[in-house]
Amino acid sequence: MTPARQAGGAAPARPGLPLRAVLIAVIALYLIAETALAPFLPQLFDRLYGVDDPGATGLYLWICRIVGLVALPLWGLAARRRPLHQLVVTGLCAAAVVDLCLGLAPSYAAYTALSAASVAANASLLLAYPAFIAEHTRKATEEQSDPEHAELAAVRSIVLVIHLAGVAATLVGAGVLALPDPRLGVSAFAVVDVVLAALIVRVLRRLPADRKPDAASAPEAPARAAVPLRRRWPLLVQAALIGVAFDFALSVARPFFTEFAEDLGSGSLGGAVLFFLPSLGALATLPLARRCHDRFGPRLLPAAALVSAAGFLWQYAADGLPALVAGRLLAGLGLGLTQVAVEMRMFHSTGTAGPAFTAVETVRSAGLLAAPLVSAAVVSHDLALPLTVAAAGLACVAVASLTRTPRPAPPPDRAPAPVAATAPAGLPDRTPVTVPAPAKEYDR
Incomplete structure (x- = not known):
């Protein structure tokens, strides 16, 4: 022993x-x-x-x-x-x-x-x-x-x-x-x-x-977490709006996409490949995340979200498989950087200590709850319509991220600590900090 x-x-x-x-x-x-x-x-x-x-x-x-x-x-x-x-x-x-x-x-x-x-x-x-x-x-x-x-x-x-x-x-x-x-x-x-x-x-x-x-x-949590809530609420509202719109946009286009692809002649296997094409596009851009983050800063999120939105609109307008493939890849190229930028914005807006991050992540669940109901409602009119709803959601992400409320600065003798993880979003008050759970x- x-x-x-x-x-x-x-x-x-x-x-x-x-x-x-x-x-x-x-x-x-x-x-x-x-x-x-x-x-x-x-x-x-x-x-x-x-x-x-x-x-x-x-x-x-x-x-x-x-x-x-x-x-x-x-x-x-x-x-x-x-x-x-x-x-x-x-x-x-x-x-x-x-x-x-x-x-x-x-x-x-x-x-x-x-x-x-x-x-x-x-x-x-x-x-x-x-x-x-x-x-x-x-x-x-x-x-x-x-x-x-x-x-x-x-x-x-x-x-x-x-x-x-x-x-x-x-x-x-x-x-x-x-x-x-x-x-x-x-x-x-x-x-x-x-x-x-x-x-x-x-x-x-x-x-x-x-x-x-x-x-x-x-x-130790970043000093910005100690800023009074009344001074941080604009940041929290902005973070919640961005998170809800992003999660909703990704989820609303998912449930019926393979049916749409099969209607264009993809077949079952082809529909599966088309479904994960955006993930391949996202994987291609992730190695560039640090360089893009350093170069563009807060402008990265609206730019990447608009690229992804353009990809979803391209898919909606597609009249054949080649156009659908191009739209899926374009959406994925923007998606990888958008997803990284959204999560970084969550940390920068709320800090990682206290209930603020948990509260924002819990509000983001509203997007996931609404998405399947909206998708089922619009797909009865047109199988491709959820793609335009997703594009609109990503456009909302871009608009909501354009207004940048100044981030409270830590005291000069203390640098922001790296993010530490404890309970995932939705677990109230288990420990002082929280991290985003995978979608x-x-x-x-």
């Missing part, structure tokens, strides 16, 4: 098991499991249950998001009393049982109810995101002394994982839909839950005590 074990502490992580790499794998697997079927829900409901009403897809997504929004703070409250890895493993084991039953759901209503239960259980895994951010920021701070660039590196890494997982998830979802019996593929997501539970047990419980994401280990589409 090691001295750490004899003292009741956590065992050190094994040298052959890099913590950051395993936590990235946890996040990627979670995103793949949660988003794999999202582009194909209309086709899945039609094939399994004969439900072809667009409103059914919108209602399904709305219910799952409501349940996720309610479950997340409950897991946060539980995290005050139980160790992180125990809660996450409990949630994943419950999710594995529900996912195993999901493929046997006899009706659309049963599938929706089981999916909501799966979302509630899987919400526990969002507690693992802060461990990744804290570890990444610690490493980035060791490698470079500039806190601004350390913060940018952490945000860029999250965005990178989101888009890589998005590509993999779309291919997995297309594979599930191509099976002779998609129910087998749906139930197979239980295997992912078991793998995630094993990784959590192996890694998170081995976090050294001084690196666990709690208030005692968090770096997601609930699908199962």
Whole structure:
């Protein structure tokens, strides 16, 4: 028995098991499991249950998001009393049982109810995101002394994982839909839950005590967080408007896009490839994020948002697959930089300490709640119409970001600390700081 074990502490992580790499794998697997079927829900409901009403897809997504929004703070409250890895493993084991039953759901209503239960259980895994951010920021701070660039590196890494997982998830979802019996593929997501539970047990419980994401280990918050709320509310309102418009724009175009692509002759596999093309475009621009951030500063967000909006309008006007491909790639080229700039604006506007960031991130959930209902409503008139709604949302992001309220400056003897992570958005008052959780589409 090691001295750490004899003292009741956590065992050190094994040298052959890099913590950051395993936590990235946890996040990627979670995103793949949660988003794999999202582009194909209309086709899945039609094939399994004969439900072809667009409103059914919108209602399904709305219910799952409501349940996720309610479950997340409950897991946060539980995290005050139980160790992180125990809660996450409990949630994943419950999710594995529900996912195993999901493929046997006899009706659309049963599938929706089981999916909501799966979302509630899987919400526990969002507690693992802060461990990744804290570890990444610690490493980035060791490698470079500039806190601004350390913060940018952490945000860029999250965005990178989101888009890589998005590509993999779309291919997995297309594979599930191509099976002779998609129910087998749906139930197979239980295997992912078991793998995630094993990784959590192996890694998170081995976090050294001084690196666990709690208030005692968090770096000192930037001084701007101490500015009175009455002087910061314009920044908070601006950040909330930008976040809501951005999340809404990305989500509203997703549920029915593959149907639109198939109407243009893409086929099922082609529709899946077209769906993740913006992620490939975003991945191509992410290496330029630091250079663009340094060169353009606050002008990066409106410029990148307008490029992405132009890409969505191009898709709406597309009369064939070549034009649709060009529009998807253009939207993606702007999307990668927009996503990084939005998250950086969240930090710069609200700071990372206190309830301000949590409040803004919770307000952003409104965009995710409204998106499936709006998408289902407009798609009944035209399958391509959600693309114009997405373009309008990104234009709102650009307009809202043009007015730059001055950022409170820290005292000269204290530089802004790099972002430290604790509870993801939506977990009120668990610890003093919070980080943005990866965007997601609930699908199962």
